[in-house]
Amino acid sequence: MGCFHSKGSKQYPVFEDPVALASQTTFSVSEVEALFELYKSISSSVIDDGLINKEEFQLAIFKNGKKENLFANRIFDMFDVKRKGFIDFGDFVRSLSVFHPNAPAEEKIDFSFKLYDLDSTGFIERQEVKQMLLALLWESEMKLTDETIEIILDKTFSEADTNQDGKIDKIDWQTYVTRNPSLLKVMTLPYLRDITTTFPSFVFNSKVDEVAT
Amino acid sequence: MNQSELKVKQSETLNAFHIISLSEGFDLSPLFEEKKREEKEELRFATTKPASSVISKLEDLAKSVKFSVRKSESRVRLEGSERGRKGKLSIEAEIFAMTPSFLVVEVKKDGGDTLEYNQFCSKELRPALKDICWTSPAENPTPA
Numbered sequence: 001m002g003c004f005h006s007k008g009s010k011q012y013p014v015f016e017d018p019v020a021l022a023s024q025t026t027f028s029v030s031e032v033e034a035l036f037e038l039y040k041s042i043s044s045s046v047i048d049d050g051l052i053n054k055e056e057f058q059l060a061i062f063k064n065g066k067k068e069n070l071f072a073n074r075i076f077d078m079f080d081v082k083r084k085g086f087i088d089f090g091d092f093v094r095s096l097s098v099f100h101p102n103a104p105a106e107e108k109i110d111f112s113f114k115l116y117d118l119d120s121t122g123f124i125e126r127q128e129v130k131q132m133l134l135a136l137l138w139e140s141e142m143k144l145t146d147e148t149i150e151i152i153l154d155k156t157f158s159e160a161d162t163n164q165d166g167k168i169d170k171i172d173w174q175t176y177v178t179r180n181p182s183l184l185k186v187m188t189l190p191y192l193r194d195i196t197t198t199f200p201s202f203v204f205n206s207k208v209d210e211v212a213t
Numbered sequence: 214m215n216q217s218e219l220k221v222k223q224s225e226t227l228n229a230f231h232i233i234s235l236s237e238g239f240d241l242s243p244l245f246e247e248k249k250r251e252e253k254e255e256l257r258f259a260t261t262k263p264a265s266s267v268i269s270k271l272e273d274l275a276k277s278v279k280f281s282v283r284k285s286e287s288r289v290r291l292e293g294s295e296r297g298r299k300g301k302l303s304i305e306a307e308i309f310a311m312t313p314s315f316l317v318v319e320v321k322k323d324g325g326d327t328l329e330y331n332q333f334c335s336k337e338l339r340p341a342l343k344d345i346c347w348t349s350p351a352e353n354p355t356p357a
Binding site: 038042060061062063069070071072073074075096099116129130132133135136139140142144148152153155156159160180182183185186189191192195198 | 228229230231232233234235236237238239240241242243244245246257258259311315317
């Protein structure tokens with residue numbers, strides 16, 4: 001937890017160096033700087049502390065800070081790599097990098113697998129898929145009979161679960177997604193290609209401490 | 214000439230992951246959209262009618278408002294003939310089969326002015342689709 005010396009002036013946590021972040025991700029330095037503009041506006045929307053908390057994330061996605069959603073929670077948890085309860089700039093850039101159209105498929109496959117593995121057991125279980133399906137139906141105000149839900153789950157698992165043990169492991173997922181690339185559509189944000197025009201970066205400001213290398 | 218026949222093959226049936234990926238919680242694009250966010254309606258409804266019924270409803274609607282129709286696989290695109298505030302209004306409907314007898318239709322604005330699109334949805338689209346909806350069309354709730 002960063003300590004904040006509140007003596008009238010705002011103290012932000014140290015932001016990671018854009019050059020370092022660019023080298024770790026599919027983004028260029030100017031794209032990282034553009035992302036910083038976006039990050040600044042999201043992270044200051046509720047509490048101006050240089051970090052994105054759950055409410056600020058929900059506000060950015062749903063335009064409603066109080067809206068709870070299973071899937072947004074999963075995305076938040078995936079971005080919050082160190083499980084601190086907030087997303088820092090490094091988390092933000094590295095996670096968004098996976099959504100870049102040019103990011104390697106392996107990264108997208110890996111991210112989506114972990115996303116759907118709700119309890120992080122290393123397997124996507126039938127119960128988890130059912131839970132997500134029910135959440136989607138509830139979110140869309142649609143109802144399906146229990147029977148239809150089971151049919152959908154049967155079909156999904158008969159295709160994806162190669163050894164039919166009721167669980168989809170990493171290899172199963174890789175195979176399945178390679179055969180059905182449309183399943184990875186959710187893992188690409190075309191907007192990331194034009195990020196420098198959407199968020200023109202200004203001179204990277206002095207709030208950033210030079211990270212000693 | 215079976216132009217309004219959209220055979221939904223077993224292989225095209227959606228699986229649970231396709232359905233799950235429809236969630237707006239997975240859609241990070243609002244992070245990047247323009248600051249001045251117009252409330253865009255996205256209509257999604259389910260139907261037990263065959264895809265051909267959905268398509269003919271859309272075609273009938275298009276005819277009544279003088280929109281042109283373009284079909285491809287599981288999509289239907291309607292385009293207005295007059296230029297509105299931001300060009301011609303165009304709407305795209307995509308038909309997903311959750312099971313061979315249960316479809317989900319997603320309607321989105323494809324081009325043109327959002328306010329005109331919203332008006333079109335409430336005045337023309339919803340009434341036209343009302344009797345084939347299995348559930349009431351889900352609206353993305355406008356934030357408080």
